Amino acid sequence: MSRFDLTPPTQAQREALIAGLSGEERRVLLQHGTEAPFCGVFLDNKREGTYCCRLCGLPLFRSSAKFDSGTGWPSFFEPYAEEHLGRIRDTSHGMIRTEIVCARCGSHLGHVFPDGPPPTFERHCLNSVSLAFVDAGEPLPDPLGRGGAEAGPA
Numbered sequence: 001m002s003r004f005d006l007t008p009p010t011q012a013q014r015e016a017l018i019a020g021l022s023g024e025e026r027r028v029l030l031q032h033g034t035e036a037p038f039c040g041v042f043l044d045n046k047r048e049g050t051y052c053c054r055l056c057g058l059p060l061f062r063s064s065a066k067f068d069s070g071t072g073w074p075s076f077f078e079p080y081a082e083e084h085l086g087r088i089r090d091t092s093h094g095m096i097r098t099e100i101v102c103a104r105c106g107s108h109l110g111h112v113f114p115d116g117p118p119p120t121f122e123r124h125c126l127n128s129v130s131l132a133f134v135d136a137g138e139p140l141p142d143p144l145g146r147g148g149a150e151a152g153p154a
Contacts, residue, residue: 002081002083002084004058004059004081004084004104005104005144005146006058006083006084006103006104007104008104008106009056009105009144014105017055017056017105017143018030018055021054021055022129024129025054025129028108028127028130029054029055029107029108029129029130030107030108031108032092032108033108034127035073035127035128035129036072037071037072037073038072040073040074040127040128040129041128042074042128042131042133043072043073043074043128045063045066045074045133047133047135047136048064048136049062049063049133049134049135049136049138050062050063050080050133050134050136050140051063051066051074051076051080051126051131051132051133052131052132052133052134052140052141053102053105053107053109053130053131053132054107054129054130054131054132055102055105055107055143056102056104056105056107056144057132057140057141057142057143057144058084058102058103058104058105059080059081059084059140060079060080060084060085060102060109060126060131061076061078061079061080061124061126061131062080063136065077065078065079067116067117069116069125071123071125073110073125073126073127073128074125074128074131075116075123075124075125075126076123076124076126077116077117077118077119077120077122077124078119078120078122078124079124083103084102084103084104085101085102085103085109085124086100086101086102086103086106087099087100087112088100088101090111097111097113098111098112098113099111100112100124100126107130108127108130109124109126109127109130109131110125110126110127110130111124111125112124113125
């Protein structure tokens with residue numbers, strides 16, 4: 001069980017969070033878009049820390065689970081906590097994939113594929129615009145004002 005509050009934001013909180021998004025962030029997070037490959041700000045990020053949902057701040061992935069998949073998008077082999085992700089069958093674009101969304105706010109993050117490295121053999125392929133990054137040792141974001149945000153991994 002997660003030590004983070006997974007209760008969805010209220011409509012007022014959601015509207016306030018959406019107001020702070022760029023057009024590209026809205027297109028990807030809210031309309032299930034995809035950013036172009038090899039252009040995301042976190043593709044080559046090597047810093048230690050935590051990747052969080054750009055909209056609601058929920059921790060999604062640790063830098064220690066990031067790997068270079070060669071696909072052009074930041075890739076991770078395991079989530080921060082499995083219950084922080086929702087998995088949805090996606091049959092768009094003439095293929096069957098598994099979409100991953102933030103379990104708290106429902107924002108589109110990317111897709112997960114069964115071709116990652118051990119130990120999970122999963123490749124969580126993420127859009128950089130779906131993410132916010134918190135350096136190790138810094139407090140995690142708390143845009144919903146729920147308190148209890150913990151520091152990212154040291």
